[in-house]
Amino acid sequence: MIKKIMSNNYTTNSYFILKGQESVLVDPVGDIAYFRDLLQENHAELKGIIYTHGHYDHIASANELYKEFGCNIYIHEDDMQMLLKPKLNLSGFFGSSFVFEGTEKLVGIKDGESLTVGQLSFKxxxxxxxxPGCICIIYxxxxxxxxxxxxxxxxxxxxxGGSFDVIKKSLGKLKTMNPDFIFHPGHGESGTIGDEVATNPYFE
Structure with missing residues (x-):
């Protein structure tokens, strides 16, 4: 099961992935009580949190989640410093100065890694x-x-840390994916990779 949750504060999509009684959250941001209730309703244990990148509108709830659940938090090694430096995570734009407090639970991940979190396997x-450390996560x-x-x-x-030339190269990786894959973005609606390759002007 994959459930999308949109945060009203940041219009950011969070995702709840459930397999059996184990779950993983992708980019969870918003009301911690909601995530707690979601786990209880599904009789699920949260095994890990994966962030696609380190901008504040995706990581703003990381400290509360760490204190509530104590699970490992995964992010690409090139974005790990964003969790620790407000100037990099852009929290100042939101009137905050965010620094992640649970560094002992922070796990750096790499390109091509096969990541197993509980019973759930990701590429x-x-x-x-x-x-610099943006990732896409195949499940x-x-x-x-x-x-x-x-x-x-x-x-x-x-x-x-952004670059149009670099993101164009990254799109080249996505272009080779199975066109039937459903993509779930950080903002907005989901769709298929095939439709995006055919219609999204940035793939030209």
Whole structure:
């Protein structure tokens, strides 16, 4: 099961993935009580949290989640410093100064890594351009694209560490994916990789 949750504060999509009684959250942000209730309703244990990148609108709830659940938190090694430096995670734009407090639970991941979290298995694809450590996460026939790919668009490249030329190369990786894969972005609606390759102007 994959459930999308949209945060009203940041219009960011979070994703709840459930297999048996084990679960993983992708880019969870918002009301911690909601995530707690979601786990209880599904009689599930949270085995890990994966962030597609380190911008504040995706990681804003990381400290509360760490204190509530104490599970490992995974992010690409090139974005690990974003969890620790407000200037990099852009929390100042939201009137905050975010620093992650649970560094002992922080796990760096790499391109091509096969990541197993409990019973759930993921493939990590490094897709920089929006940030240096942006990733896409393949799970079964789904791919979580964070802010690399949106329906009809792509993530901004004008923030520190962003690059339009680099994100174009990252799109080249996505272009080779199974066209039937359902992509789940960090903002907006889901779709298929095949439709994006055919219609998204950034794939030209």
């Amino acid at each position: 990590i694809i490094h897709t920089p351009g929006h940030t 079964d026939k789904a791919i979580f694209t964070g802010d690399t790919l949106f329906k009809g668009s792509i993530g901004r490249t004008d923030f520190p």
